[in-house]
Amino acid sequence: MVVYSSIELTCTDGIAILTFNRPKALNALNTSLLEELSHALNALKADESIRVLILTGAGDKAFIAGADISEINTLSPLGAKQFAQAGQEVISKLQELAIPVIAAVNGYALGGGCEMALACDFIYASEKAVFGLPEINLGVIPGFGGTQRLPRLIGANRAKEMIFTGKHLTAAEAREIGLVNKIFSPEELVVAATETAKLIATKGKASLCAAKQTINQGLNTDLQTGLAIERDAFALMLASPDAKEGTGAFLEKRKAVFTGGLND
Numbered sequence: 001m002v003v004y005s006s007i008e009l010t011c012t013d014g015i016a017i018l019t020f021n022r023p024k025a026l027n028a029l030n031t032s033l034l035e036e037l038s039h040a041l042n043a044l045k046a047d048e049s050i051r052v053l054i055l056t057g058a059g060d061k062a063f064i065a066g067a068d069i070s071e072i073n074t075l076s077p078l079g080a081k082q083f084a085q086a087g088q089e090v091i092s093k094l095q096e097l098a099i100p101v102i103a104a105v106n107g108y109a110l111g112g113g114c115e116m117a118l119a120c121d122f123i124y125a126s127e128k129a130v131f132g133l134p135e136i137n138l139g140v141i142p143g144f145g146g147t148q149r150l151p152r153l154i155g156a157n158r159a160k161e162m163i164f165t166g167k168h169l170t171a172a173e174a175r176e177i178g179l180v181n182k183i184f185s186p187e188e189l190v191v192a193a194t195e196t197a198k199l200i201a202t203k204g205k206a207s208l209c210a211a212k213q214t215i216n217q218g219l220n221t222d223l224q225t226g227l228a229i230e231r232d233a234f235a236l237m238l239a240s241p242d243a244k245e246g247t248g249a250f251l252e253k254r255k256a257v258f259t260g261g262l263n264d
Contacts, residue, residue, distance in 0.1 A: 002043070006033035008058070009040050014051040015197045016044055017190070021058040026065035029087065029112040029144075038090045045097060051205055052197040053097065055120060056104040056190055057113075063105040063129070064113025067144070084143035087112060091144050095119035095216070098209040100200050104193040105129045106186060110168070115144040118153060121212065124196070125171040125180045126189045134166040152219060154178050204242030204258040 002009075008019040018040060020027040027033075044050050057063040067087070075083055094101065094116070103109075103120035110132045117123050117131075125131075133146045141147060142163065151159040154177050162169070174180040184192045200208065210233045218226030237243050242258045249256035 002039070004036045004040065006030075007036050007040060009043075011047070011050060013198075014049055014201045015054065015194065016047075016050050016052070017054045017056065017194075018044075019056055019058050020064055023057075023059035023061070025068065026062035026108060027057045027059070027113070028065050028068040029116075030068040030071050031083070031086065034086050034090050038093060041090070041093050041097060044099070051099055051201040051208070053099055053101045054104055054190070054193050054197055055094075055101065055116070056193070057106055060107060060128075060186060062107040062113070063103070063109040064116055065108040066111030066113055066134075069138070080143070087115075087144035091116060091119045098212065099205070100197075100208055100212060102193050102197060104189050105131070105171075105180075106189055110134055111142065111146075112144045115142060115146045115149065118145065118149040122181045123174075123179065124189060124193050125174060125183050126186045127171055127183055128186055129171040129174070129180070129183075130168050131171075131174045131179060132166065132168040133163050134168070136163060136166040202258070204240070204246060204256075206240045206242050207237050207246075210237055 006020070006022050008021045010017050020033065022028060022033065044053060072080070072083070101120040103117040103123040105117055105123055106126045107128055108130050109117050110130065111134060114131050114133055133142045133150065135142050147163065150162065158177050169179070171180060171183045175183055182192070214230050214233045217229050221229070245258055246256045
């Protein structure tokens with residue numbers, strides 16, 4: 001296992017937990033962290049044993065408090081474009097990961113931290129979690145995908161209000177608008193995310209990945225095209241070992257045991 005300086009990655013029983021680990025900087029995103037995250041995502045993509053990924057932040061104050069302002073302050077326009085591109089590429093790589101990804105947001109998820117959580121499949125939040133895209137207060141705009149992913153999740157009008165005002169949302173407010181699925185005490189957050197991950201990990205990996213891909217592709221197209229994507233994926237899944245196990249187990253009145261991978 002690679003030893004990182006800005007993140008930690010542990011894997012147990014098919015569940016990976018990736019922790020952003022710059023607590024003194026409130027886990028702010030800088031070039032080094034983004035490079036390490038990209039490397040870790042490549043490793044997770046290549047590991048057939050991993051079925052679910054959980055993201056969280058070290059310490060009790062922040063998931064990710066945003067991009068590292070000390071680095072941004074030194075950037076030229078060209079450097080800013082390159083920094084935004086690097087952030088967009090690694091966050092898109094996270095979103096495109098075939099396996100389900102759960103964000104366990106334990107504190108500040110601001111700017112790039114909110115954008116990182118938006119790229120996950122769903123968000124569990126601590127009661128102390130705070131969400132926002134406050135870049136407007138710095139005279140800039142979100143650069144890691146926030147102007148694109150947030151409207152797709154909560155609707156354009158609510159996203160515009162968040163981005164134009166730069167206001168922070170509590171965990172309860174974030175849940176009310178559909179940004180967060182569930183809220184837990186700080187002590188229960190990762191435990192709850194892990195329990196959900198364990199449940200997901202009992203499902204067929206190929207069908208989980210097909211479901212994720214079908215949903216994500218369908219969101220970016222019209223209904224009829226999305227239905228065609230679903231039909232094709234459904235038909236392909238019926239040829240998989242997991243479909244044979246799942247339907248056979250149902251008929252035999254026993255619990256299914258899914259062992260198939262993406263390459264079966």
